[in-house]
């Protein structure tokens with residue numbers, strides 16, 4: 001089979017996002033030497049410019065302002081591009097945007113669908129296999145997606161980002177008249193940007209440093225932030241911390257907060273309650289720092305340090321800065 | 330406001346998971362299925378909206394095997410006014426697109442200003458159903474929603490945390506919302522209401538009806554092939570140390586040389 005694989009590409013500030021580059025890498029592998037890579041984007045000329053060096057043969061481009069980019073509008077345009085490109089597979093990055101579009105696009109385009117894929121393989125002329133974690137990473141499943149059309153959203157960080165190659169794609173401009181009239185009334189009124197300079201967001205981060213009640217007081221939480229900064233990591237927290245108001249609920253990891261699956265998760269002063277663990281157990285490597293050697297967190301961790309976080313953290317931050325060649329502070 | 334809330338029975342958080350003998354899916358035997366996770370938040374949010382908008386009704390709808398009935402009764406005990414079980418195929422299916430098609434077919438005859446669901450189910454974590462239902466109903470949909478508020482009879486406002494920051498949206502009704510978080514932690518049902526819910530009527534849409542309505546689309550196209558549990562984590566490698574400096578040095582070395590996850 002020589003499939004065309006279409007990537008729904010997202011750009012921000014004139015650059016492709018990490019999850020989009022991951023999707024392009026997977027698309028290149030699936031298309032193989034005989035298939036072809038195509039892309040569709042809502043980001044207008046600047047997204048097109050960001051995409052071109054990644055080598056898609058054809059790009060379908062629409063200029064939909066983020067204020068009007070509802071999942072229904074995006075799905076209609078992407079389905080149109082998928083039809084025109086005669087794609088067999090559409091891949092989306094594992095972002096809020098990508099995952100939100102998947103179900104609509106699947107119906108609109110008449111495809112089988114899955115999200116959160118950590119492996120994707122073509123198994124036959126009308127069959128794609130995906131592997132995906134389920135139950136908060138407590139199990140994985142392999143699913144067969146059957147039929148001539150498949151839509152898959154990938155899990156963030158599960159694949160390597162594609163490098164830029166070269167290329168001058170053929171460009172098609174998408175006609176916004178395919179957007180259903182019912183989408184017109186919804187509007188994004190504002191965006192409160194993630195704090196600049198505050199490091200990567202929780203879902204983008206390849207490393208997360210999380211603090212729990214064991215940090216003892218809000219005044220000590222800066223020790224978590226300093227370690228995170230030295231590692232280029234995002235900061236997370238247990239519910240004990242967000243309930244106590246030491247940090248806002250947007251930091252909360254777990255059943256009622258965010259689920260993350262970074263390469264490295266460092267749990268500091270966190271006991272390891274099941275409701276916390278389901279949000280981080282699929283991280284690749286887990287480190288726990290806790291005064292209590294019998295804390296359940298050590299059962300899910302790969303490396304454990306039994307000791308006082310308040311003394312270990314400053315030493316750890318110093319060591320990380322030293323090894324990474326960062327100025328001591 | 331006519332509020333429909335889509336719910337799915339999922340294994341209790343503490344359940345021991347194991348695969349069926351053929352290795353294709355989760356063994357349901359011995360697992361307690363409950364209303365939980367984002368769906369439980371969706372029910373809570375539906376009830377909060379109903380309480381703030383006099384004259385509103387909440388209709389809980391669940392697609393799948395017979396165990397849906399018990400989950401619907403849990404929603405009734407919490408305060409849902411009506412419940413509909415949309416029966417799944419006898420051989421079972423966990424294709425989220427098929428679930429969405431069956432639910433949307435059933436909703437054709439159910440009044441709905443707002444269709445609420447969890448942003449994803451707590452078991453398969455697909456997050457496909459809300460958007461797919463909306464596409465089938467031809468109305469807008471919004472996933473990952475928090476702080477959902479009614480803004481008069483025909484609109485909503487809500488927040489949506491994304492990678493770029495927190496978005497604030499205004500949306501028209503009718504629409505579908507996949508909820509990340511309700512205003513409150515979910516309430517618990519009161520005992521008399523639990524008892525009453527046992528006798529509450531549950532409407533049923535049987536599979537032959539759905540199958541006929543879906544025609545060629547009644548076949549699952551996402552099929553579980555293997556369900557695997559990771560080798561249990563053997564517990565942490567404990568790092569011995571005398572000083573914080575020694576702890577730091579040993580950990581950093583292991584992360585660099587053994588785990589290879591040091592930046």
Ligand SMILES: Cc1cc2nc3c(=O)[nH]c(=O)nc-3n(C[C@H](O)[C@H](O)[C@H](O)COP(=O)(O)OP(=O)(O)OC[C@H]3O[C@@H](n4cnc5c(N)ncnc54)[C@H](O)[C@@H]3O)c2cc1C
Nearest residue numbers: 212213214238239240254255256257269270271276291309
């Ligand atoms: C419906 C429901 C949903 C929930 N959702 C979530 C969720 O999404 N996320 C979440 O995190 N929780 C959630 N919880 C709460 C969860 O059950 C735990 O209560 C919570 O995770 C505990 O947080 P913690 O580990 O920080 O605190 P604790 O359990 O109090 O643990 C503190 C730990 O710090 C250690 N410690 C103390 N001093 C030090 C020190 N100086 N140095 C190092 N270690 C020290 C202690 O030994 C202890 O292990 C939920 C609970 C319920 C009922």
